[in-house]
Amino acid sequence: MKSHVAVLMGGLSAERDVSLVSGENCAAALEEKGYRVTKIDVGRDLAARLAEVKPDVVFNALHGRYGEDGRVQGLLDLMAIPYTHSGVLASALAMDKPMAMRLFRSAGLVCPEGFEIEFEDLQDGPPPMEPPFVVKPAAEGSSVNVLVAKTGDISALTKRTDIAPEARFLVERYIPGHELTATVLGEQALTVTEIRPKKGRFYDYGAKYTEGFAEHIVPAPLPRPVFDKVCDWALRAHWVLGCRGVSRSDFRFDPKGGMDGLVLLEVNTQPGMTPMSLVPEQAKHCGIAFADLVVRLVEGARCDK
Ligand SMILES: Nc1ncnc2c1ncn2[C@@H]1O[C@H](COP(=O)(O)OP(=O)(O)O)[C@@H](O)[C@H]1O
Numbered sequence: 039m040k041s042h043v044a045v046l047m048g049g050l051s052a053e054r055d056v057s058l059v060s061g062e063n064c065a066a067a068l069e070e071k072g073y074r075v076t077k078i079d080v081g082r083d084l085a086a087r088l089a090e091v092k093p094d095v096v097f098n099a100l101h102g103r104y105g106e107d108g109r110v111q112g113l114l115d116l117m118a119i120p121y122t123h124s125g126v127l128a129s130a131l132a133m134d135k136p137m138a139m140r141l142f143r144s145a146g147l148v149c150p151e152g153f154e155i156e157f158e159d160l161q162d163g164p165p166p167m168e169p170p171f172v173v174k175p176a177a178e179g180s181s182v183n184v185l186v187a188k189t190g191d192i193s194a195l196t197k198r199t200d201i202a203p204e205a206r207f208l209v210e211r212y213i214p215g216h217e218l219t220a221t222v223l224g225e226q227a228l229t230v231t232e233i234r235p236k237k238g239r240f241y242d243y244g245a246k247y248t249e250g251f252a253e254h255i256v257p258a259p260l261p262r263p264v265f266d267k268v269c270d271w272a273l274r275a276h277w278v279l280g281c282r283g284v285s286r287s288d289f290r291f292d293p294k295g296g297m298d299g300l301v302l303l304e305v306n307t308q309p310g311m312t313p314m315s316l317v318p319e320q321a322k323h324c325g326i327a328f329a330d331l332v333v334r335l336v337e338g339a340r341c342d343k
């Protein structure tokens with residue numbers, strides 16, 4: 039048993055607050071299971087902190103830039119400290135949505151039609167696509183700065199002054215229908231959840247982290263062949279990027295398209311571990327208690343030396 043676990047949490051991304059909740063939740067579960075736990079709020083001094091703490095293993099509860107995109111993973115490889123979740127390459131590929139989509143498409147999976155654009159070109163240019171469409175950062179999570187443009191008006195985003203002119207965005211065709219997600223744990227898809235945000239919302243930041251803003255239906259009430267297709271695509275997406283430990287793939291499903299109505303949005307290599315998060319809920323549905331899920335990730339931790 040790897041007895042001393044450093045839980046990396048917080049960090050420098052827009053998802054810092056979510057990661058603090060994921061980290062506290064995982065740290066409490068590990069303590070309950072008898073591990074010695076040191077929580078580290080990650081900053082630019084992470085290497086020095088790890089050298090001081092000397093953990094046997096790292097539980098990576100970071101989300102977003104630095105923590106989920108391969109950079110922290112690279113540092114841990116260099117320091118020869120085993121860590122949970124995906125390694126450098128899978129993390130970097132998954133975080134960059136345009137790059138991940140190239141790989142998904144080459145594996146025969148369907149992603150929304152769309153293109154990349156810099157923020158200043160969104161600000162200056164004509165409407166980027168016939169509405170409805172979605173504009174979202176090329177490399178962020180938790181629906182931060184995602185805009186569903188039903189009418190084509192994107193001024194709520196383009197008037198923002200806190201976004202760098204060269205920030206990369208994706209413009210995608212809006213996929214109507216259902217919001218689905220599926221977890222891969224080890225080499226198996228757990229189940230599929232349908233998420234129904236409250237009226238007038240999409241699955242935005244508020245709906246993800248506010249009690250009562252979205253309903254989760256596990257298992258998703260889908261025709262069996264569609265359900266199985268979601269599980270199969272989640273496995274293939276996990277595999278094509280080379281993910282480890284756990285991943286969660288997000289989908290849209292337009293029933294008007296029948297079996298062809300399934301579209302893959304993204305793979306999350308550090309999915310949320312908060313009390314409201316989807317992976318713990320799916321694990322529970324499959325008979326895996328939260329603490330056992332966390333232990334399983336720790337015991338499967340590794341690094342590329
Ligand atoms: N092309 C799309 N069509 C419809 N809804 C979308 C589309 N892209 C994103 N969304 C909505 O925005 C949410 C966040 O988008 P996603 O690509 O999963 O990014 P992230 O979760 O990393 O912020 C999705 O869960 C979905 O509700």
Ligand SMILES: [Mg+2]
Nearest residue numbers: 180181288304
């Ligand atoms: Mg998502």
